[in-house]
Amino acid sequence: MADVNRGAAIVGIHEHITRYAPDKSELQLQGESIIKALDDAGLTKKDVDGLLTASMSIRNSGLALADYLDMSPKMVDNTTVGGGSFEFHLSHALNAIASGRINCAVITYSTLAKSGGVSVGTGGVSRFGHPQLDPSPDSFEELYGLTTVGLYAMIAQRHMHLYGTTSEQLAEVAVTMRKHAGMNPEALFRNPITVEDVVRSRVISSPLHLMDCCVITDGGGAVVVASPELAKNCRHKPVWVLGAGEAVAHQGAGKRDLMYIAAKQSHEPAFAMAGVTHKDIDMAMIYDSFTITVIETLEDLGFCEKGEGGQFVSNGRIQLGGELPINTDGGGLSSNHPGMRGLFLLLEATRQLRHQFEGTPRQVPDCKIALCHGTGGALGSRHSGGTVILGVD
Amino acid sequence: MPEWNKPLPTIVGETKPYWDACRQGRLLIQKCDKCSEFQFYPRGICSNCWSNDIQWVQASGKGTVWTFTVTYQNRTQGFNEGPYVLALVELEEGVKMFTNIVECEPGAVEIGMPVEVTFARANDRVSIPYFKPAS
Numbered sequence: 001m002a003d004v005n006r007g008a009a010i011v012g013i014h015e016h017i018t019r020y021a022p023d024k025s026e027l028q029l030q031g032e033s034i035i036k037a038l039d040d041a042g043l044t045k046k047d048v049d050g051l052l053t054a055s056m057s058i059r060n061s062g063l064a065l066a067d068y069l070d071m072s073p074k075m076v077d078n079t080t081v082g083g084g085s086f087e088f089h090l091s092h093a094l095n096a097i098a099s100g101r102i103n104c105a106v107i108t109y110s111t112l113a114k115s116g117g118v119s120v121g122t123g124g125v126s127r128f129g130h131p132q133l134d135p136s137p138d139s140f141e142e143l144y145g146l147t148t149v150g151l152y153a154m155i156a157q158r159h160m161h162l163y164g165t166t167s168e169q170l171a172e173v174a175v176t177m178r179k180h181a182g183m184n185p186e187a188l189f190r191n192p193i194t195v196e197d198v199v200r201s202r203v204i205s206s207p208l209h210l211m212d213c214c215v216i217t218d219g220g221g222a223v224v225v226a227s228p229e230l231a232k233n234c235r236h237k238p239v240w241v242l243g244a245g246e247a248v249a250h251q252g253a254g255k256r257d258l259m260y261i262a263a264k265q266s267h268e269p270a271f272a273m274a275g276v277t278h279k280d281i282d283m284a285m286i287y288d289s290f291t292i293t294v295i296e297t298l299e300d301l302g303f304c305e306k307g308e309g310g311q312f313v314s315n316g317r318i319q320l321g322g323e324l325p326i327n328t329d330g331g332g333l334s335s336n337h338p339g340m341r342g343l344f345l346l347l348e349a350t351r352q353l354r355h356q357f358e359g360t361p362r363q364v365p366d367c368k369i370a371l372c373h374g375t376g377g378a379l380g381s382r383h384s385g386g387t388v389i390l391g392v393d
Numbered sequence: 394m395p396e397w398n399k400p401l402p403t404i405v406g407e408t409k410p411y412w413d414a415c416r417q418g419r420l421l422i423q424k425c426d427k428c429s430e431f432q433f434y435p436r437g438i439c440s441n442c443w444s445n446d447i448q449w450v451q452a453s454g455k456g457t458v459w460t461f462t463v464t465y466q467n468r469t470q471g472f473n474e475g476p477y478v479l480a481l482v483e484l485e486e487g488v489k490m491f492t493n494i495v496e497c498e499p500g501a502v503e504i505g506m507p508v509e510v511t512f513a514r515a516n517d518r519v520s521i522p523y524f525k526p527a528s
Contacts, residue, residue: 119468122466122467122468123467123468123469132403133400133401133402133403134403135402135403135404135405135407135408136407136408136434136435136436137434138402138403139402139403139404139408139434140402140433140434140435140490140491141491142400143399143400143401143402143521144479144491144492144493145399145464145467145469145471145472145477145479145493146479146491147464147466147467147469147479149464149466150462150464150467150479153462153464154460154461154462154479154480154481155460157460157461157462157504158459158460158504161460161504202465203463203465204464204465204466205462205463205464205465205466205479206462206463206464206465207462208462251489252440253430253431253432253433253440253441253488254431254432254433254434254487254488254489254490255430255431255432255487255488255489380460380481381491
């Protein structure tokens with residue numbers, strides 16, 4: 001296989017700061033984000049020849065977006081594997097650019113989950129608006145009242161049973177995200193919370209409390225990915241894609257141990273391609289749909305042993321100033337979770353690698369290498385895992 | 394009998410024997426004649442060796458709770474009133490299936506608890522398997 005390490009770089013980013021946008025369309029949010037991300041890069045519409053997007057609501061969203069913005073890309077990728085789709089998109093953009101098929105790709109996403117009143121985590125079967133269950137697997141699952149929260153809660157329950165993980169350890173994740181959100185003026189919730197606040201919030205699906213669950217917001221954003229040659233002339237120094245790995249995990253005909261998540265498979269190729277080890281990672285963006293997601297992901301990415309995630313996230317280790325700062329924007333638990341959050345992992349990692357917050361507590365000092373791991377779908381049934389490792393010279 | 398207000402399965406050729414058996418109070422799973430692997434949910438292909446030599450076998454109906462959650466919030470009709478127990482039960486044959494634990498206080502459910510199948514009649518065509526504490 002050709003070595004695609006540093007075969008492409010993130011050169012432009014934009015996060016639509018809105019958390020509530022009832023007066024806009026999803027395509028408008030995407031269009032506005034793309035325009036600003038290209039401006040951030042110092043590139044224009046004519047430079048873009050690859051378009052990657054996923055949507056919870058727009059049918060054939062890549063096609064719809066190309067139409068809306070009158071674009072004729074040479075490559076369109078509509079990979080939709082849940083919230084972590086955008087780590088897959090970056091992996092695909094890297095391949096397309098490194099192979100010479102395209103020079104510049106835009107990855108974008110937006111949603112109106114909040115203003116549309118979508119019950120992302122607790123809608124059950126109605127969250128997808130299906131008039132009728134699919135013959136399988138829905139007809140063997142949705143009969144029993146599955147929710148997204150419930151599927152993660154079942155993994156949390158077994159994690160506690162097997163490893164002695166506590167509600168207080170889960171709460172540490174939420175408390176840390178809130179602390180980070182306090183440094184992010186755009187975050188939805190910024191007031192500090194305590195472990196006690198989390199474990200005293202109402203139970204949504206045991207053992208997960210309200211504050212173990214991510215927020216629901218509107219939002220959008222875009223990432224511009226360019227070839228090394230194009231990146232040379234961009235405004236910011238390139239944030240190189242050093243490595244990428246993709247995986248799925250599912251029930252395996254009822255026989256798979258779902259305590260091991262897709263991150264276990266996706267991280268190895270990403271680290272191998274990047275040629276780095278866990279000790280080299282200065283900060284990580286870990287998809288935090290729920291507090292348990294972070295604990296399980298850190299274990300299966302190999303930052304700690306299986307079952308030790310609860311201890312790992314305690315004692316300030318994942319805070320800014322700690323050994324491995326995680327989700328320095330406040331994460332899905334406090335900053336934003338517009339239905340799918342994978343794109344926002346790439347945005348904050350890029351900001352950290354650009355040292356955009358230099359001189360403030362939000363900046364990870366000497367940040368040179370960052371890891372992003374997106375999870376999509378649900379840990380308790382079937383899900384995707386996309387790991388990307390980014391770095392600067 | 395009150396009208397069934399929860400979701401109902403969509404039944405097609407590859408899953409019809411399962412639902413026919415449920416209506417008769419029997420829980421079927423599949424076993425591949427080529428590789429001898431069990432599988433759940435039912436499907437028209439052996440997911441392990443990809444053969445189509447699949448046999449239906451009657452499960453003992455006994456298993457243990459592999460994991461569970463007491464769900465307090467679900468906006469789906471039929472699940473929006475009061476807490477219920479969503480669980481993954483591991484059958485004696487070694488496959489796990491989603492279910493609800495019924496005939497039991499939600500607070501009494503724990504991982505490893507022995508359970509057995511029971512069926513609820515939804516309508517003339519469909520009965521749905523649930524699990525209750527083993528007798």
